[in-house]
Amino acid sequence: QAQLVESGGGLVQAGDSLRLSCAASGRTFSSYPMGWFRQAPGKEREFVAAVSWNGAITYYADSVKGRFTISRDNANNIVYLQMNRLKPEDTAVYYCAATHGPATAARVDEYDYWGQGTQVTVSS
Secondary structure, three states, rough: OOOEEEOOEEEEEEOOOOOEEHHHHHHHHHHHEEEEEEEEOOOEEEEEEEEEOOOOOOOEEOOOOOEEEEEEOOOOOOEEEEEEEEEHHHOOOEEEOOOOOOOOOOOOOHHHHEEEOEEEEEEE
């Protein structure tokens, strides 16, 4: 059974860094583009970043460009989201997802597999 499990969330202060991990199992996720989304209370789930199957192509939301970096380790079936210079507005539940679509997929409905999410809280 396909499974994505996020970890690495927590409570940090503005300006701090966090690295989220997404462990994939049950399918050959190494051949799928992967993405990170986030959802703040009362808001819709929004795209954060995506990476192609081989890591050669990355794509970011404007709100995180220059601060967040997505990467993957296909040998260990892990996708990372390095988050630097965190802001209070980055507070959300962060979700890992996999898509059968292109590496530039940025819509929720373009992704086929989802993790359960990990909470990131940034205090001011």
